[in-house]
Amino acid sequence: MRILVVEDSEKMAALVRRGLEEDGFAVDVANDADEAVWCAKENPYDAIVLDVGLGSASADGFEVCRRLRDEGRWSPVLMLTARDAVEDRVRGLDVGADDYLTKPFAFDELRARIRALIRRGAEPRPTVLSVGDLHLDPARHRVQRGSQTIELTGKEFALLECFMRHPGEVLTRTALTEHVWDFAHEGDSNVIDVHVRNLRMKIDRPFGRSSLETVRRVGYRLRDETLGDAPA
Amino acid sequence: MLVFAVSTAVTLAAVGAFVYARTAADLLDTVDAGLRSRAAILVVDARANGPANVNIGTGLIEPDEAFAQIVDASGTVVRSNDIVSGAPMLSADAVGAVTEPTFFDRHIPGIDNITRLLVAPVRTGGRAAVIVGTSLQDRADQLLQLGLTLAIGIPIALVLLSLAGWLLAGAALRPVERMRREAAAISSSDPEGRLTLPPADDEITRLGATMNAMLDRIQASVERERRFVDDASHELRTPLSILKAELELALARPRSPGELTAALRSAAVETDHLVRLAEDLLVLARSHDGHLPVRGEDADLRELLEGIAVRHRSRTVAAGVNLSVEAPPAAVRVDVGRLRQATDDLLDNAVRHTPRGGQIDVTGTIVDGEIQLVVQDSGPGFSPEVLSRAFEPFVGTAGAYGDRGRSGLGLAIVRVIAEAHGGDVRAENFPAGGARVTLTVRDLG
Numbered sequence: 001m002r003i004l005v006v007e008d009s010e011k012m013a014a015l016v017r018r019g020l021e022e023d024g025f026a027v028d029v030a031n032d033a034d035e036a037v038w039c040a041k042e043n044p045y046d047a048i049v050l051d052v053g054l055g056s057a058s059a060d061g062f063e064v065c066r067r068l069r070d071e072g073r074w075s076p077v078l079m080l081t082a083r084d085a086v087e088d089r090v091r092g093l094d095v096g097a098d099d100y101l102t103k104p105f106a107f108d109e110l111r112a113r114i115r116a117l118i119r120r121g122a123e124p125r126p127t128v129l130s131v132g133d134l135h136l137d138p139a140r141h142r143v144q145r146g147s148q149t150i151e152l153t154g155k156e157f158a159l160l161e162c163f164m165r166h167p168g169e170v171l172t173r174t175a176l177t178e179h180v181w182d183f184a185h186e187g188d189s190n191v192i193d194v195h196v197r198n199l200r201m202k203i204d205r206p207f208g209r210s211s212l213e214t215v216r217r218v219g220y221r222l223r224d225e226t227l228g229d230a231p232a
Numbered sequence: 233m234l235v236f237a238v239s240t241a242v243t244l245a246a247v248g249a250f251v252y253a254r255t256a257a258d259l260l261d262t263v264d265a266g267l268r269s270r271a272a273i274l275v276v277d278a279r280a281n282g283p284a285n286v287n288i289g290t291g292l293i294e295p296d297e298a299f300a301q302i303v304d305a306s307g308t309v310v311r312s313n314d315i316v317s318g319a320p321m322l323s324a325d326a327v328g329a330v331t332e333p334t335f336f337d338r339h340i341p342g343i344d345n346i347t348r349l350l351v352a353p354v355r356t357g358g359r360a361a362v363i364v365g366t367s368l369q370d371r372a373d374q375l376l377q378l379g380l381t382l383a384i385g386i387p388i389a390l391v392l393l394s395l396a397g398w399l400l401a402g403a404a405l406r407p408v409e410r411m412r413r414e415a416a417a418i419s420s421s422d423p424e425g426r427l428t429l430p431p432a433d434d435e436i437t438r439l440g441a442t443m444n445a446m447l448d449r450i451q452a453s454v455e456r457e458r459r460f461v462d463d464a465s466h467e468l469r470t471p472l473s474i475l476k477a478e479l480e481l482a483l484a485r486p487r488s489p490g491e492l493t494a495a496l497r498s499a500a501v502e503t504d505h506l507v508r509l510a511e512d513l514l515v516l517a518r519s520h521d522g523h524l525p526v527r528g529e530d531a532d533l534r535e536l537l538e539g540i541a542v543r544h545r546s547r548t549v550a551a552g553v554n555l556s557v558e559a560p561p562a563a564v565r566v567d568v569g570r571l572r573q574a575t576d577d578l579l580d581n582a583v584r585h586t587p588r589g590g591q592i593d594v595t596g597t598i599v600d601g602e603i604q605l606v607v608q609d610s611g612p613g614f615s616p617e618v619l620s621r622a623f624e625p626f627v628g629t630a631g632a633y634g635d636r637g638r639s640g641l642g643l644a645i646v647r648v649i650a651e652a653h654g655g656d657v658r659a660e661n662f663p664a665g666g667a668r669v670t671l672t673v674r675d676l677g
Contacts, residue, residue, distance in 0.1 A: 009470060011498070015477045022484070053466070082469035083462070104473030107480040 001046040001118055002026040006036040006064060007080070008054050016049060019107050020114070033059030037067050045075040047117045049110070052081035052092065062095050069096035074124050076117035080105070094139040096127050129164040132211065132226040134203060136164050145207050155180060156199050159192075163212070163222035172219040196220055233401075237394045244390055248382040255378055259371040260348075264335065266298070267350040267364050271333060274300055274362040278354045284310045286362075298366040303327055305359040327351055327361050337368075345369040407436050415443070423451040456624075463626035464513055467640060471509070475502040512641040516625060519648035526567040526652045528676035533596045533603065534559040536568065540575045541594065544583070552588035555579075559596030564603055565677030566653065574649040577642035578607040578669055585611035585667065598675075602655065605671040613661035622659040623647040646671060 003025045007013035010031065017027040028043070030036040033054050040048060048068075052061035059067075065077050076099070079092045084102040092100055098120065099113050129136045135144045138161060143150045152160065158180045163171065173192045181191075200212050213221045277286045283302045288311045299313035307324030320327075321340055333352040340347045349365040407430040418425035426447060429440045482495035518524045534557075541557045548555040575594070582592045590610040597604045614622055621627045625644040643659075646669075650657045653673035660668050 009474070012470070012474050012477070015474060015481065019477065019481050019484070022481075082466040082473070085462075103469045104476040107477055107484070 002028070002043065003114065004028050004030060004036065004039050004043070004045045004048045004075075006030045006033075006048065006054070006061070007051040008032065009051075012051075016110070020111070023111060025114075033061075033064045033067075036064050037071070040068050040073050040075060041071060044122065046122070047114050048075050048077045049114070050077050050079050050097070052079055052083065052088070062091060065092070065097050066095045069127065072124070074122040076120055076122065078110075078113055078117055094127060096125070098125075129161065131164050131167045131222055132224045134164070134211065136161055143203070145203060145209075150202050152199070152202060155195055156202070159195055160199060160203065163220070167222055167224055170215045170218050170221045176219065233394075233398060236397050237390070240393050240397075241386075241390050244386045244393075248386050252375070252378060252382060256371075256375055259374060263348055263366055263368065263371060264350070267335075267348065267366060268333070270298065270300065271350050271352040271362050271364045274302065274364065275352050275354055278302060278360065278362060283354060283360045286311050288313055298364065300362065300364045302354075303359075303361050303363065307359065321347070321349060321363050321365055322351060327363065328359055330361060338365075340365065343367050345372055404436075407440075411436070411440055411443075418447065423447075423454060460516075460625050463640075467509060467626065468506070471502045471505045475499055475506070478502070509641070512645055515645055516641060516648060519652065524648055524652040526570060526649075526676065528565045529568045530563060530565050530677075531568050532561055533564050533598070534561045536564075536566075536571070537575070537594055537596050537605075540572055540579065544576075544579050547583055548592070551583050551586070553583055553586045553590050553592055555592045555594070557594045557596075559594075560598070562598050564598070564675050566603065566673060566675065567649075570649045570652065571673065574646045574671060575605060575607075577646050578605075578671065580642055581669075582607050582609040582611070582667070585609060587611060601675050603673050603675060605673075606668060607671075608662070608666060608668040610666045613665060613667045614659055619659060619661065623657060649673075 001024075003020055005013055005016050005020070005027055007016065007029065008031055013029045013031065017029055020027045028039055028045075030039050036048075036050070036054075039045075050061045050064060054060050054064070061079055061081070065079070068075070068077070077097045078099045078101060079097045080101050080103060081088060081092070082103045089100050098117055101110060101113060127137070127139060129138070133146045136142070136157075141157065143152055143157065143160065159176065162176060162179045176192050196212060196214075200210075204210055204212055209225060211223050211225050213223055215221050274286055274288070283304045286302050288300050288302065300311075301309050301313070301321055302311040303320065303324070304310045307320075307328060309320050321338065322336065326336070330351045330353060333350060336349040336351065337346050338349055343365075344367060346368045347365045348368055349363055352362045352364075354360040354362060411427045414425070414427045426444045427440045429437050429444070431437075478495050478499050482492060487495070515524065537557045537559045541555055544555060579592070579594070586592055586609040592607065592609045595604075595606040595608075597606075613619075618627055623643045623646065626640040627643075643657075647657050650671055650673055653676065655671070655673035657669060657671045660670075662668055
C-alpha cells in the first residue's frame with residue numbers, strides 16, 4: 001500500500017514516514033501544496049495524510065484536497081491539523097476529505113484510520129453530485145439545473161439525491177421508500193408517486209426536459225439526457 | 233414626575249397670587265384716581281361758587297356708584313347726592329381733622345360693600361370740605377371673577393403641563409430605553425451587536441456613538457485574545473505532536489540503543505522548544521496583566537551590547553553575516569536580563585532575514601535619558617503585510633515551524649519588554665533595502 005504524507009514540518013513528516021514504513025507502507029513525502037498535487041496526480045496513492053496548515057496562505061490543506069477532487073483523484077484523504085475548531089473539521093470534510101485527526105494524535109489511531117480509509121478504496125466520491133447539467137450539493141443543500149438554482153423540499157431533495165447516486169438505474173418504489181422514509185412511514189407507495197410528480201414539476205417541466213422517467217410496473221429512473229437514450 | 237408636578241403647582245400658585253394682588257392694587261388705584269379728579273372738580277366749584285352752590289352732579293355718569301357731600305365750615309352737610317342725603321358720610325370731627333386730601337374706607341348705610349371716601353378741604357385751613365365716595369363693589373366683583381378664573385384655570389393648567397411634561401420626557405427617554413434593551417441583549421456570543429442610534433444629533437445619540445465605539449474596542453480586543461489563544465494552542469500542538477510521535481515510535485517495538493538515543497535527542501530538542509514557548513507565553517501573559525516586572529541593574533551600554541554580539545558570533549559566522557556593534561561607554565540602569573532577551577530576539581530576526589554576505593549593525597545611543605537601540609540589517613526588509621503588525625504574536629510565523637528555536641513570539645516580547653521599561657519599539661524598511669528596528673527604553677536610574 002502506498003501512502004502520500006503532505007506535511008510542511010520536515011521533522012513531523014519524517015516521523016510519520018518512519019512510523020508508517022515500519023508498518024510496511026510505502027511512503028512518499030510532499031512538503032508543500034504544489035508538490036502534493038503533483039505527486040497525487042502522478043501516483044495512485046492508497047491513502048493521503050494531509051496536514052491542513054501548510055504554511056502558505058495561498059494553498060493550505062483544504063485547497064490541496066479541493067484541487068485533488070477537482071482533478072478526479074479519489075484517494076482517501078486523512079486530514080491532520082493542529083486546529084480543532086468544529087468549522088475547520090466541517091470545512092475539511094466538505095471539501096472532500098474522508099477523515100480528520102487532530103494533533104497531537106496517537107500513532108496507533110493514525111494507523112487504524114489509514115487502514116479504515118484503505119478499505120474504502122478510491123471510489124469516486126464527489127462532494128457535488130452531477131447527472132448531465134443537474135447538480136446536487138448535499139453540504140450546501142442546493143440543487144441546480146445548469147446555472148439555475150432549484151428550491152426543493154426536504155423529501156424531494158432526499159429523493160433526488162437517491163436518484164442521482166444511481167443515475168440510469170431503475171429504482172423500485174420499495175427501494176426509494178427504504179432510502180428516503182423511516183420506519184414510522186406507512187408503506188403507501190402512492191406517496192412516492194406524488195413526490196416524483198412534484199420533483200418533475202421542478203427539475204424537468206420548467207426546462208422542457210423529461211429526465212425522470214417512469215418504468216412501467218417497476219419504478220423510476222433518472223436518465224442523463226446528455227448521453228442520449230439510456231438502454232431500456 | 234411628582235417633583236415636576238409639585239414644583240409646577242407652586243410656581244402656578246405664586247403667579248396666581250401675584251396677579252391677584254397686582255390687580256387688586258391696580259383696581260384701587262383706578263378708583264382713587266377717579267375720586268381725586270372728581271374731588272378736584274368739586275373743590276374748584278366750591279371755591280368759585282361757595283359750598284352751598286356746588287353742582288353736586290357734575291361729571292357723574294352713574295350717580296349711584298359715585299356720590300359726594302359738601303360740608304361747610306360748621307360741619308353741616310350743605311350739599312349731597314340723594315343716595316347718601318340722609319346722614320353725613322363722615323363724622324364732623326373726622327372731616328375737621330383733615331387738612332389735605334385723605335382717603336377713608338367706611339361702611340355707609342344704604343351702600344353695598346365698603347365705600348372708599350376721599351375728603352378734600354375746600355381751602356387750606358378751612359373747615360369746609362368736599363367728600364366724594366364710591367362703592368368698592370365693582371372692584372370686589374372683578375377680584376372675585378379673577379379669583380374664580382385663577383382657581384379653575386390653575387389646576388387645569390397644572391394637569392395639562394404635567395401631562396405634556398410626562399409625554400415629552402417619555403419621548404425624550406424612549407431612545408434611551410431602547411438602547412438600554414439593546415445593550416442588555418449584547419452578549420459575548422454576539423459581539424457584533426451595536427446600539428441603534430436615534431437620528432437626532434443630541435446627547436443621547438452621542439452617548440450611543442460613544443458606547444458603540446467602546447463595544448468596537450472591546451470586540452477588537454476579544455478577537456485579538458481569541459486569535460492569540462488559537463495561535464498559541466496551534467504552536468503548542470506542533471512540538472507536542474512531534475514529541476508524542478517520537479516517543480510512541482520509540483516504544484512501539486524493541487529499539488537499538490542508537491535508535492533510542494536518537495529518539496531521546498529529538499525529544500529533548502522538542503522539549504527545549506516547548507520550554508522556550510512556554511516561557512515566552514508566560515512573559516506575554518504577564519504583560520497582558522501589566523505586571524511584567526523589570527529590575528533595574530547598573531550596566532555599561534557598550535559592554536552590554538558587545539556581550540550580546542559575542543553570544544551571537546557563532547550564528548552570524550555560520551550565516552555568513554557581518555555583525556558590528558557601536559555604542560558609547562555609558563552607565564545605564566536597565567533590566568539587563570530583559571534587555572538582553574529583547575536584543576537577542578531582534579538579532580535572531582535580523583540574522584534570519586539577512587542573506588549570506590550581508591551586514592547587521594547594532595547601534596546604541598543615549599538621547600534625553602532614553603536608551604535607543606537600533607538593529608539594522610541588509611535583508612529584504614519586512615513584507616508589507618507584516619510591517620504594520622510586526623510586533624503582534626505569531627505574525628509571519630504561519631508554518632515557520634522547523635525554524636529551530638523560534639516561538640513566533642520574539643518581536644511581541646521585544647515590545648512588551650520595551651513597554652515595561654516605559655519605552656516602545658518601531659519597525660521600518662529602508663528604501664535602499666533592509667529592515668530597521670528601533671527599540672527605545674527609559675533609563676530606570
